[in-house]
Structure formats: C-alpha cells, structure tokens
Amino acid sequence: MAGSFPGAQNIGELWRLLVNKRQGLARGRESAEGCWWIPNARQDSEREFFSGVVADAYRFEADFFNYSDREAEWTDPQQRLLLQCAFAALESAGVVASATKPTPAGVFVGGEFPAYIANVRPYVESMGDYLQALIGNDKDFLATRVAHRLNLTGPAITVQTACSTSLVAVHQARQSLLLDECDIALAGGVSLQFPQEFGNVYEEGLIYSRDGTTRPFDADAAGTNITSAVGLLVLKRLEDAIADGDSVLAVLAGSAVNNDGADKVGFTAPSAGGQELVIRRALHSAGVRPEDIDFIEAHGTATPLGDAVEVAALRQVFGKVEGKRIALGSIKGNVGHCNRAAGAVGLIKAVLAMHNEVLPSTANHDRPSAQLGLEQGVLYVPTEPTPLPAAARTHRAGVSSFGFGGTNAHVIVEQFPKPPRRPRMDQVQLVTLSADRRDQIDTMAQQLAEYLAEHPETDLADVAYTRNLWRVRRQHVLPFVAKDCEELVQQLQQDSVFELHDEGRGEAGGVAFLFPGHGRRELAVGARLYSRYSVYRRHVDEGLSELDPENERLLRAWLADPEEHRRAVCERAELLQPLIFLLSRATALQLMDWGVQPRALIGHSLGEYVAVCVAGAVRLREALLLVQERGRLEDDKAPIGAMLVAELTWEEAQAYECVDDRNGADAWVSRAGNNSRRHVLFSGGRGAVAQLEQRLAKDGVRYQRLPNRKANHTPMMEAAAQPLARLARLIEWSEPVLPVYSTVGGARLGRDRLAEPGYWVSHSILPVRFADALDAARCDAGCQVFLEVGPPAGLAGLAGHHFAEDDAVVALATLPRSGQEEQRRLLLTVGELVRRHVPVDFERMHVDDAPKRILLPSFPFKGKHFLLPTPGPDQVPRLGVAPQAALPRSPAGCGSTGPYGVLRFRRKRRTLTAIGSWWAIAPYAERSPRS
Numbered sequence: 001m002a003g004s005f006p007g008a009q010n011i012g013e014l015w016r017l018l019v020n021k022r023q024g025l026a027r028g029r030e031s032a033e034g035c036w037w038i039p040n041a042r043q044d045s046e047r048e049f050f051s052g053v054v055a056d057a058y059r060f061e062a063d064f065f066n067y068s069d070r071e072a073e074w075t076d077p078q079q080r081l082l083l084q085c086a087f088a089a090l091e092s093a094g095v096v097a098s099a100t101k102p103t104p105a106g107v108f109v110g111g112e113f114p115a116y117i118a119n120v121r122p123y124v125e126s127m128g129d130y131l132q133a134l135i136g137n138d139k140d141f142l143a144t145r146v147a148h149r150l151n152l153t154g155p156a157i158t159v160q161t162a163c164s165t166s167l168v169a170v171h172q173a174r175q176s177l178l179l180d181e182c183d184i185a186l187a188g189g190v191s192l193q194f195p196q197e198f199g200n201v202y203e204e205g206l207i208y209s210r211d212g213t214t215r216p217f218d219a220d221a222a223g224t225n226i227t228s229a230v231g232l233l234v235l236k237r238l239e240d241a242i243a244d245g246d247s248v249l250a251v252l253a254g255s256a257v258n259n260d261g262a263d264k265v266g267f268t269a270p271s272a273g274g275q276e277l278v279i280r281r282a283l284h285s286a287g288v289r290p291e292d293i294d295f296i297e298a299h300g301t302a303t304p305l306g307d308a309v310e311v312a313a314l315r316q317v318f319g320k321v322e323g324k325r326i327a328l329g330s331i332k333g334n335v336g337h338c339n340r341a342a343g344a345v346g347l348i349k350a351v352l353a354m355h356n357e358v359l360p361s362t363a364n365h366d367r368p369s370a371q372l373g374l375e376q377g378v379l380y381v382p383t384e385p386t387p388l389p390a391a392a393r394t395h396r397a398g399v400s401s402f403g404f405g406g407t408n409a410h411v412i413v414e415q416f417p418k419p420p421r422r423p424r425m426d427q428v429q430l431v432t433l434s435a436d437r438r439d440q441i442d443t444m445a446q447q448l449a450e451y452l453a454e455h456p457e458t459d460l461a462d463v464a465y466t467r468n469l470w471r472v473r474r475q476h477v478l479p480f481v482a483k484d485c486e487e488l489v490q491q492l493q494q495d496s497v498f499e500l501h502d503e504g505r506g507e508a509g510g511v512a513f514l515f516p517g518h519g520r521r522e523l524a525v526g527a528r529l530y531s532r533y534s535v536y537r538r539h540v541d542e543g544l545s546e547l548d549p550e551n552e553r554l555l556r557a558w559l560a561d562p563e564e565h566r567r568a569v570c571e572r573a574e575l576l577q578p579l580i581f582l583l584s585r586a587t588a589l590q591l592m593d594w595g596v597q598p599r600a601l602i603g604h605s606l607g608e609y610v611a612v613c614v615a616g617a618v619r620l621r622e623a624l625l626l627v628q629e630r631g632r633l634e635d636d637k638a639p640i641g642a643m644l645v646a647e648l649t650w651e652e653a654q655a656y657e658c659v660d661d662r663n664g665a666d667a668w669v670s671r672a673g674n675n676s677r678r679h680v681l682f683s684g685g686r687g688a689v690a691q692l693e694q695r696l697a698k699d700g701v702r703y704q705r706l707p708n709r710k711a712n713h714t715p716m717m718e719a720a721a722q723p724l725a726r727l728a729r730l731i732e733w734s735e736p737v738l739p740v741y742s743t744v745g746g747a748r749l750g751r752d753r754l755a756e757p758g759y760w761v762s763h764s765i766l767p768v769r770f771a772d773a774l775d776a777a778r779c780d781a782g783c784q785v786f787l788e789v790g791p792p793a794g795l796a797g798l799a800g801h802h803f804a805e806d807d808a809v810v811a812l813a814t815l816p817r818s819g820q821e822e823q824r825r826l827l828l829t830v831g832e833l834v835r836r837h838v839p840v841d842f843e844r845m846h847v848d849d850a851p852k853r854i855l856l857p858s859f860p861f862k863g864k865h866f867l868l869p870t871p872g873p874d875q876v877p878r879l880g881v882a883p884q885a886a887l888p889r890s891p892a893g894c895g896s897t898g899p900y901g902v903l904r905f906r907r908k909r910r911t912l913t914a915i916g917s918w919w920a921i922a923p924y925a926e927r928s929p930r931s
Contacts (some may be wrong), residue, residue, distance in 0.1 A: 092234070119869070163403040164403030169188060286414070311372045431482065434473050448488075492873050514602050525816060645679055720879050
C-alpha cells in the first residue's frame with residue numbers, strides 16, 4: 001500500500017495518526033480570492049477554516065518519470081501525485097516497475113474534478129497545446145498515464161462514481177484478478193482539491209461542517225470537510241502472493257457494488273435499502289455471516305442524514321447478531337472526507353487494523369448521537385484504540401463507501417496469519433540505498449533509521465533482501481555493511497556516510513579477477529566464508545576431495561581452526577599452495593554466482609593455475625594435481641632463498657641485480673617480478689638479498705622483505721620446475737572460455753600455449769610480468785575494476801599503484817588481512833561494485849539466508865515545485881447557465897451544446913467552453929462567423 005493524507009505523508013504516519021486519535025487537518029486563515037467554487041459575494045472575504053492538505057502535493061520528480069519541466073507543469077497535480085503513489089505502492093509490494101520490462105499489472109483508479117485546467121487554459125495557443133492540456137488534465141487518462149509511465153500491461157481503467165470511486169476501483173481490480181485479466185492489480189484513487197489549501201465554505205442545508213471538523217456518529221456531528229488524499233493498494237491472487245513470498249497484509253475476502261436507483265429522496269441522497277443490499281452481497285461474496293465481522297469502517301460523513309441512513313442499513317444487516325458487539329468507525333474524523341479517495345483510505349485503515357490487530361478509535365467522536373441509537377445496539381464506536389481479542393477464528397472487517405448518484409461499494413477484509421517470527425540471524429549483511437540525488441539518499445537513510453528504531457525486532461537479513469532486491473537501482477548507490485539493525489541505524493545517522501564520489505556515477509567498465517600467489521605466510525582467512533556461504537563451501541569441498549587423503553585431512557583441520565593449524569599449513573608449500581588455490585577459486589566462483597562476471601583473469605605466480613581453472617582450460621582434478629606437485633617439488637628440491645619488493649621501475653631495478661655463478665646460489669639476486677610501474681620483486685639467495693637490503697637502504701629506496709623462504713621465479717628454481725613438464729604433458733587442455741592474461745609475457749593465453757609443457761617450467765623460473773598483464777586487461781578487455789580474489793597478497797594495492805594516474809580504474813580486495821571480519825570485507829567490496837554499477841545478482845546473494853520481503857519506507861518523492869500561476873479574475877469563468885436561446889453554436893470539434901448549458905469567455909484568441917463538468921478548449925478564430 002501507499003498513500004499521502006492530511007497530516008500523514010505515508011502509511012506509517014497514517015497509522016500513528018489513527019492510534020493516537022489525532023486529526024490531520026490544519027487550522028488557518030486565507031482569502032477566498034481565486035477559488036472558483038466560492039460564490040462571487042464571498043470572493044474577497046477572510047475566513048477561518050480547517051483544510052486537509054497533502055503535503056508537497058505540487059512537487060514532482062519529473063526526471064524520475066521522464067517528464068519535461070513543461071509537461072510536468074501542464075499536468076494536473078492529481079495525475080502526478082497518483083503516479084508517484086503508484087510507484088511507491090508497487091515498490092512496497094516488491095514489484096519493480098521497469099521501462100524495459102513490462103509488468104502484467106492492471107490499474108483501476110479514479111480522481112477528483114480536474115480544476116487545475118483553469119490554470120492551464122490561459123497558456124493554450126495551439127492544437128498541440130490543447131492536446132497536452134487535455135491529456136494532462138482529463139480524468140480519462142488517470143489509469144492509462146500510470147500504465148504507460150510504469151510499463152504496466154494489464155487493464156488500465158479509470159473509475160468515476162463520485163465518493164465511492166476508489167472502493168469501486170478495488171472491487172473492479174478484484175474482479176479482474178479473478179478473471180485472470182492480470183496478475184497484479186493496482187487500485188485506489190486520488191482526490192486533490194485545487195487549490196487544496198482552501199477549506200470548505202459552510203452553507204445551511206449542504207454537507208459541509210460549520211467549523212470544518214468531521215465528527216462521525218457523534219452527538220455534535222454537523223457535516224463533513226472535503227479534503228485531499230491519495231491511496232493505492234496492490235492486489236494479487238492469494239495463492240500467487242503466498243507462492244511468491246509476498247508480505248500479505250490482509251485478504252480481500254469479498255466485495256460488491258450496486259446502485260440505489262430511484263429508492264431515495266434525491267439524486268445526492270443516500271438509500272438505506274441500497275446500502276443494506278450491497279453489504280449483504282459483499283458478505284455473500286466472502287462466504288461469511290454478519291456475526292463473523294468484528295469491525296465496520298463506515299462511510300461516516302458526519303452529516304445528520306448520511307450517518308442516520310448508514311446506521312439504519314447496518315442495523316438491518318447486523319442488528320440480530322448475538323453475543324458480541326461490532327466496532328464502528330470512520331477515518332473521516334481523522335483526515336476528513338477524502339472524496340474520490342475516501343474508499344481506498346478507509347480500506348487502508350481496515351487493512352492496518354487487521355494486520356496490527358488493533359481497532360483504532362475515531363477522532364472527534366466523544367459521545368454517540370442519540371438519534372442513531374448506538375448505546376444499546378450491536379454497533380458501538382470505540383473511543384480508544386482496542387486490541388483485537390485473541391480468538392480461534394479469523395478477524396474480519398467490512399468497509400463501506402457510498403457515492404453521490406447512488407453507487408455503493410462494500411468490501412470484506414480478512415486477517416492474514418502472520419508467519420512465525422524466526423530468531424534474528426545477526427549475520428553481516430549488505431544493505432543498499434539508491435537514488436538520483438544526495439537529498440533523496442539523505443531522506444531514505446533518515447526514514448529507514450526511524451523505521452528500524454521503531455521496529456527493533458526486524459531481521460537485518462529481511463531489510464537487506466528487501467532493499468537490495470526489490471528497489472529500482474538509480475544513479476547513485478550507497479552501500480552499508482552491518483551485523484545487526486542497531487549497527488545499521490548508527491551508520492545511517494552518520495553524516496559522513498552520505499558522501500557521493502564522482503567515480504560512483506555512470507557505468508563501470510569490465511572487472512578483472514586477480515588471483516594471488518603464495519608470497520604471504522600469515523594465511524588465516526577464508527574459513528569463516530566456508531561456514532557462511534553454501535556455494536563457497538561446495539567448491540572448497542569439491543577441491544578437498546581431489547587432494548591426497550592426508551592433505552585433505554590437514555586442510556579440513558585448518559578450516560575448523562585456522563589459527564591453531566596456520567603454522568603447520570604455511571610451513572609446507574604442498575599444503576599452502578593447494579589451500580590458496582581452493583580458497584581463491586571458491587571466492588571467484590562465489591562472486592560469479594552472485595552475478596559478478598569477469599572480463600579478464602590474471603594470476604600472480606601460483607594464481608595463474610587458479611585463473612586457467614576458473615576459465616575452464618583445465619579440470620579441477622588435474623589443476624590440483626599440478627599444484628600439489630608444484631608445492632611438493634618446491635619443498636623438496638628448491639634451495640633456500642629470500643624475496644623482497646622494492647619501489648623501483650623495472651629499468652631502475654636492473655642496476656641492483658647480482659648474478660654471480662662463481663660464489664654459488666647464495667650470491668645470486670635478480671629481478672623476479674614486475675608488479676607495477678614502481679614495484680619490482682627481487683629473489684635470490686639469502687645472503688645476496690641481505691646485501692641488496694643494505695644497498696637499497698643506503699640509496700633511500702623503500703623496500704619490504706617478504707616471508708618467502710625460496711628464490712621463486714629465478715633459475716634457482718630449475719630443479720623444482722623441470723618435473724612439471726612431464727606432468728603438464730599428461731593433461732588435456734582446453735581453450736579458456738574467459739580471457740586469461742599470462743604473467744610470463746602479458747599476452748592472452750590460448751590452448752596451444754597452455755599445452756606447451758615448457759610453459760609451466762618457465763612459469764616457475766621466469767619473472768612474473770604482472771604489470772604487463774594488468775596493461776593488457778585494461779587495454780584489450782576494457783577492465784576498470786581490478787579485484788583481488790582470494791587470500792590477501794597485496795595485488796589490489798599493486799594494481800592501484802600501477803593505474804594511479806588512471807582515474808577510471810579502481811582496485812579492490814575481497815578478503816582482509818588476518819584478524820579482520822572476512823564476510824564484512826567481502827560485502828564491502830561487493831557494495832563498492834554495486835556503487836559503481838557492476839551487475840550483481842542480489843537474489844543469489846541472499847539465497848543462504850532464506851529471507852522474506854518486508855514492508856519498508858518507499859522512495860522519498862520530493863522533486864521540484866510545478867504549478868502554473870492561478871489565472872486572474874478576468875481569466876476565470878463564472879459558473880452559471882446561459883438561457884438556451886442565447887447559446888452560440890459550438891465550435892467545430894467540440895460537439896453539440898445539447899441541453900447542458902455552455903459557458904464561454906475569451907482571452908486574446910482562445911475560447912474556453914465548459915460543457916457540463918468538462919472544460920473543452922477550442923481554437924478561437926476572430927474572423928470566423930462560427931465563433
């Protein structure tokens with residue numbers, strides 16, 4: 001549901017208004033000048049009044065709905081308000097309206113008399129203007145406008161039955177669903193008095209209250225106050241809603257519509273017989289008896305005739321119920337008579353009452369009118385909010401709405417059982433807010449924080465699922481990562497989190513996965529993801545089952561307690577390298593399952609084995625066979641060595657090489673990797689590397705010693721690398737399905753190159769050309785996001801340094817250093833991808849939590865103020881009927897004048913013709929005799 005009402009800008013505020021027994025109308029003083037429906041004699045009078053206005057009703061998010069400013073300004077504020085409410089209602093129901101994907105939803109709505117046309121008329125100067133004014137203001141286009149702008153393909157029908165309009169629309173929507181004309185139905189109405197700030201003027205004998213207060217069924221009831229509101233409900237067939245996991249608020253069990261015919265004293269008068277009959281038919285439609293009803297949300301206009309007739313009809317239906325009393329209420333005491341929207345507003349109240357299991361009291365009702373006889377009967381008006389009694393049966397409410405002209409509507413609303421509340425999971429979650437402007441995100445954050453503060457029992461997994469999956473992705477996305485709702489509220493309330501960066505705008509380029517080698521020895525991350533995500537766990541288990549049994553046992557022990565077994569694993573390359581392989585591969589496949597699809601794969605040293613496996617060039621069993629053997633050979637045959645990284649260019653680093661075969665391996669140090677534009681990897685004997693450290697320190701070159709105990713990527717690895725050729729020759733290689741860029745030469749790898757046994761020997765001996773592979777992925781694949789996938793090895797930092805002068809590039813890591821939360825780091829990275837508009841499949845992201853969609857605050861429409869100036873007195877037509885003999889001929893295209901009476905006036909070269917309740921704008925040709 002969605003709506004905006006006097007004193008309440010949304011459904012949550014309306015409920016608070018109801019349970020607090022408050023009136024949403026405002027008192028003020030204002031001149032009647034320019035208000036076309038006020039009699040001439042009172043145009044200049046000052047008066048005190050109550051007005052029921054919709055806040056910000058003239059503001060509109062034109063860009064959001066692809067309106068130009070001129071089109072928005074010429075469109076009736078009712079149409080604009082209804083469109084925004086329709087989007088919010090669908091969003092609250094988990095229906096994401098998309099311009100590119102049609103939704104099989106029907107639209108059944110009605111609206112107020114389009115008085116705004118009087119403001120538009122003076123600006124009409126062409127037939128194009130006329131058509132724009134017509135389409136933007138005529139009530140015929142209320143439903144179709146919503147269907148067009150939101151791409152809804154079900155029936156789009158504008159309903160007009162005066163005060164019962166919106167409840168009749170609900171009935172028609174229900175019928176359409178039952179006939180399978182649509183799968184979703186949007187139903188309700190809008191009623192925007194224009195100008196809405198002006199209250200009703202009391203005249204003896206009319207329905208308006210003398211003091212502007214509506215007192216339903218009260219001893220002091222003396223009329224109603226016509227106010228503004230918009231209210232819409234989303235309907236689905238119950239079995240479909242349950243199957244789709246929707247948040248069902250209530251069940252529309254039955255409905256009926258009829259007309260009084262001539263059974264009343266006048267056209268606008270009510271009929272007890274007609275009202276009784278429509279209520280009985282609705283009960284029959286729902287398959288329930290009068291005694292099954294707990295609450296009646298009445299039409300309740302507080303007029304002496306209206307209330308008396310309605311209570312008489314209700315007494316005919318419910319008067320013989322025994323053993324209980326039925327509560328009677330009317331929301332008009334809180335928000336006034338919302339005219340065409342009144343039925344939907346009353347239905348929203350009844351739905352909230354059934355869902356929250358509380359019967360709200362009616363504002364402005366102190367003691368029942370003696371003429372109604374409510375003191376001793378079945379019906380009573382509660383004066384305080386009353387919890388629905390616990391009962392074995394389902395609670396139900398009836399809702400009535402009766403219109404001028406005699407069209408009556410009644411619906412039966414049934415309580416829907418709430419699902420059992422599950423224990424809060426308190427798992428780290430990614431929650432996103434999305435909008436086109438900073439102020440919108442600020443408002444969304446404030447609304448969500450307030451909602452969560454009021455509903456502390458809310459499960460954060462449900463919040464994340466609803467926000468991420470069932471909201472339209474806009475230009476700016478702001479991600480939050482929190483463990484529980486309390487932490488999320490703290491983040492939402494911090495001003496610093498609202499900073500939007502330039503790089504978060506527009507579409508991001510491709511993603512490159514960077515797979516780490518085994519240079520780090522503090523490996524203690526990845527195990528917590530194993531217990532958290534089923535896809536990750538499945539791929540780790542799949543790989544473990546391919547290892548030697550003893551290796552599998554030891555690595556499973558590490559998964560159970562990484563800190564306890566870290567040293568045992570990290571000291572043996574035969575264990576460490578398969579573990580890094582498995583964790584990196586599982587992280588990559590988890591991200592891909594979440595929809596993050598890479599354009600390029602790059603592996604640093606050992607990471608290249610992961611890259612070719614993820615790319616489908618080698619089967620998992622054979623890749624692990626190579627990796628295990630590589631680690632065993634390194635343990636057994638590679639001499640002791642050392643490695644460091646220094647801040648030098650590749651060319652500058654050449655001067656620090658020391659290749660001295662005469663003094664043995666310990667005197668050997670060479671460039672082992674070009675990691676970035678200013679990061680070179682050195683490898684060699686321990687003594688030579690120690691001497692290199694002294695030289696670098698003397699020259700003021702920054703460096704860092706690595707924990708490796710082998711001289712990887714130097715000829716010192718020859719003995720450990722050569723046996724890999726024999727094993728690689730036995731493997732059946734395939735063409736990679738994803739681009740893999742080699743760190744041997746930087747070129748894209750194909751099957752032929754991978755199948756060369758010597759490639760894997762040279763891969764262990766030659767320097768790692770990581771920077772060249774980065775450049776190839778940037779230039780050839782168009783990658784802008786470089787994502788280190790797997791245990792941290794500093795690859796994200798290297799990529800960031802390498803592309804420091806490229807503002808379009810961002811480098812991120814998926815896993816943290818030891819001691820940090822793994823899941824939080826992973827979700828922060830995914831949130832950053834979402835912020836940069838990298839596609840993410842949130843449905844897959846939340847599959848392990850089994851969350852449900854819940855009702856959360858909808859998109860905060862504010863927008864610009866669009867309102868054409870009110871015409872001056874010489875431009876406003878005075879209502880009246882000219883004598884039939886004096887009527888001029890109708891302009892061509894405007895139809896016959898008939899018996900309705902036509903009013904004409906001129907402004908320059910235009911003519912406005914009012915025919916009945918419709919104002920037709922026609923060209924006026926000064927010299928034409930037909931004019």
